[in-house]
Amino acid sequence: MSYDYLLHIALILISTKIFGLITQKFQMPQVVGALLAGLVLGPAFGINWLAPSDMLTKLAELGVIIIMFSAGMGTSVQDLRKSGKPGFFIALCGVLVPLFMGALLAFFFNRGDLAHPGSPILQNFFIGVILTATSVSITVETLREIGKLQTKVGNAILAAAIIDDVLGLIALTIITSLAGADVNVWIVLLKILLFFVFIAVVWILFKPAFNWYAARRQSKNLHRYPIIAFVLCLLMAYLAEEIFGVADIIGAFAAGLIIASTSKGEYIANKFQPMQYLFLTPIFFANIGLQVEIPEMTWQIILFAVLLVLIAVLSKLIGCGFGAKCCGFTNREALQTGFGMACRGEVALIVANKGMAMGLLPNALFGPVIIMVVCCAVFTPVLLKLVFKPAHGEDVYSSLEESALTDRLEGHEQLEILSDQILTANKEMQKKQ
């Protein structure tokens, strides 16, 4: 067995932290630094200190599953339910606008060198489909970092991004089934419906069973609770992906919601924090950077790439912003929602990959898709942090909330100091004996 993976994990941990601290210095979220670390140390610029591997890919997948699981555990179902209606409308506009704007862009480029056999209409709309799916994970991590996840906008983004994934999935399914693959649209839609029934059934069965078990143990906090929670998360992620054809992260998120509703929700959520920042989250973000290979460029492709990035951000901004405005959000909130939904990630890459395999996307355009994903992943956190910055003297709510965050942090610190004291006292007690 080669031990190189130890070195690679060490390199990822230290580089993402250093890059994260640098980006933080420039008022950018640490997430951007983590992405850049993967980009810089990976194959993109020929440095090749790190390369994508099966191990890293699986750990990265586990990382995003736990990020979404924690996001679920940190989400109040009451708040999410309140956001359900605006969430749906924001998601719908946020899928339709990118779908048509992407198709329009592709229409102008689907000729000459870039034309390829098959139905041009499906090919054009396929570019649109790539632009539909928001990568909620980066947004969630950024919102968490700046302490805005549990706000009205944060909840709307979360709800919209989840619905958006489902809508994007439907769009992908329709396009690919029209392209002649042997997929039945109705079966796919039925499976998605069954998945939500499945979540409801698990919720109804699991929550009281868990609470009953925990109450029997005289409400002690035991190791087995986070273990049970983790098992639920992994199983739901697995079943979502393998049985229902829905993204694994949606299953993990649902598991998080269920766990949050139990009597041990807070305790369990705390136990997953170190595993995230200490191990899996850096690997997930570095791994996105690692996947990038700068493709060979013609001027036509560079132009396409630049326009694709612009349209990716603009179409979500217009679609989701419009949706948010219609739901009675303020201009500022609509802007925050639009940028919050603009992030693309691994789903876009997976969709693009599938399109290449089915002849719907020419290989030459995979490069621009990657560039689009990276630019969105790097810029949306920056933009998001910017639009959430409290304007001077205007945003009392935000600054109040920030002080609450500071209070919470201080509470944590006091707790840790206390913890240190207790541990030290115990150690001394042991020594004395």
Place this chain on the structure above:
Amino acid sequence: MSYDYLLHIALILISTKIFGLITQKFQMPQVVGALLAGLVLGPAFGINWLAPSDMLTKLAELGVIIIMFSAGMGTSVQDLRKSGKPGFFIALCGVLVPLFMGALLAFFFNRGDLAHPGSPILQNFFIGVILTATSVSITVETLREIGKLQTKVGNAILAAAIIDDVLGLIALTIITSLAGADVNVWIVLLKILLFFVFIAVVWILFKPAFNWYAARRQSKNLHRYPIIAFVLCLLMAYLAEEIFGVADIIGAFAAGLIIASTSKGEYIANKFQPMQYLFLTPIFFANIGLQVEIPEMTWQIILFAVLLVLIAVLSKLIGCGFGAKCCGFTNREALQTGFGMACRGEVALIVANKGMAMGLLPNALFGPVIIMVVCCAVFTPVLLKLVFKPAHGEDVYSSLEESALTDRLEGHEQLEILSDQILTANKEMQKKQ
């Protein structure tokens, strides 16, 4: 990408916990349950729900690295230094006795069907070499579980097991180099020496640099401290294995000692707990069980296997017990030390594997070696727990110490209740705004 690994991890987590709780009911450590879970669900009995994979092997390796890293962080260097002299003597006797007893056993079986070409003396001594290396990880986990890691015997076992690994390594090197491989014994010995110099240099440089950095940050507890510690652990494990030819877990243990000596030792050690019990430790122990395939058996091989198990335990008991007695331990402590050193693990398997490749071990005897490792891994924790059980009214020290442990646990629980209260208060504060 297949998502089966999610299912496998879920299965490992839930089965090791259930089996662990069952073994605990029967007064056995949970570690035994975790091993049995891997054995039962793996290929050994044809159930095959789980199978060894590259991913699991690497995660298991990471698991044992973190177990040893935590053991290092929990070890007081002062105490270890006190145990250095008895540790060395215990280790020396604990290597020599198994080496010769193993060779003697092999001498009686190295004939007929089991004879194979090459030097019989080297072949016989090779069986002895397999028996030399104590697998300290299972012992450490068991001692930690019953709260005896930081005792006189616990420290002696730790020190002896570390020295024992080095001595076993030297024995392996000598045997394999005599068998004609192009390994130079002196270079290997030089590398081991250099490794200890390397540890000292890292210690001298890292500790003050880290303390200075931590002091600059006004002694706040930051995410970066455990990250830096983890990077140090991974790097030292990697360098131990790849540069110095020493086991990676020795490097991780040394990193733990270094971290424990810094100003943030306690804080960092706490952050590694959930990642262990929640994720990596179950995978490590289940993975040992997974590696077992019950080999085809003749009566001769079964007899050999039974005797090998007996000699494996007896030789360590005699050797280490004698060593401990000579160092002024009581009979009871000598017994505890002997059983504590009797556990074999992955090192024995790796050595046996190497021996097969070099023609020093006939393939037919690999089965008995596996059986020996599993039996030692399953029985030594049980025996260890037994010999550490306070005799009625006799062992005041132990029971005092146990009450200290209970106090500490209660302290932790109070802390968690407090933590829950603070978090709830914060949440309510947030909702009010």
